[in-house]
Amino acid sequence: MSIDLKNIKVIGFDADDTLWVNETYFRAAEQEFAKLLSQFETPNKIDQELYKMEIKNLPLYGYGVKGFMLSMVEIALELSNYSLSNKTLEKILDIGKDMINKPVELLDDVEEVLQKLSRKYKLIVATKGDLLDQERKLEKSGLLKYFHHIEVLSEKESTNYGKLLSHLEIMPSEFLMIGNSLKSDILPLIEIGAQAAHIPFHTTWQHETVEYSNSNGKNYLTLDALKDIYTYLPKKFKV
Incomplete structure (x- = not known):
């Protein structure tokens, strides 16, 4: 599967360590x-x-x-x-x-990127964690206005993502997921035919790590920073 974002209609974001420090x-x-x-x-x-x-x-x-x-x-x-x-x-x-009670510390360029992407794409949050805590962080972040839908998953597995895409009424090829965890945000999406962009965070929980052999050969983007996604979007997308 090639990296082709021309058909993307919905972009999903992990929350912790993708939008803010966790x-x-x-x-x-x-x-x-x-x-x-x-x-x-x-x-x-x-x-x-x-x-x-x-x-x-x-x-x-x-x-x-x-x-x-x-x-x-x-x-x-x-x-x-x-x-x-x-x-x-x-x-x-x-x-x-x-x-x-920690303040929500947004990662670099997050709000700017969400603001620009929301002009063309439907944006959602797909995250794990405690529902009340994630809702609290989203409220504190000031980012809620950019998102069409918030989904807190018990596990980030391909079947759960498939149900989410059915709920959104889109094909896997029309969905791009952006996150910091290969295990949770990238590999399950590749399995169902969606696109994915990995933004490594400097600290990763042991449970979220995967062996290199498990991800080798999988086709996904790796970005140094969130704003680098602009490079891969269709030329008609103006930043």
Whole structure:
């Protein structure tokens, strides 16, 4: 499949680490969490066990800060042999609350690009995470006015994307997805015949990484920055 955007009618955007900073806050929270539990384990061990707990809990809590908070509490109790003080538990919850209350830090040129693209294309957000938290971030971002539709998916798999495109009443060839995760934003779209553009972010959650062999040979765009998408749009698109 060649990279051809002339038939694109709808452009989808991932939210976290595509429109605004997100994973950076999780890394900082993990470091703070490790300090709180330093009397029980090494930072590396705490990080490993927390990740295992997050993956174990994904079917129960899904993605987002709230599930992360619950996983922190659960693994803290285990690592401390259930001797954790109420004060430390409170501090763990405060880590999560602080994440939720973070200001939304837009990535470079995001609003300018959305403003220009929205003149010709229907724009949507297709993201994972907690519905309330993602709605809150979209409201804080000031970007809601550019989007026709917001979709919070439990998982970003080809079947779920297919249902989304059916809802939008478009063919896969008429859809372009832009995101930072090869696993969630790119490969599932390629599988169903849509177009995709990957914008790597400097920090990626371990669960979102893929082996090179899994993406080798797949045809998608790789951009250094969001505004680079202009280069691949039809010449009739004026920026």
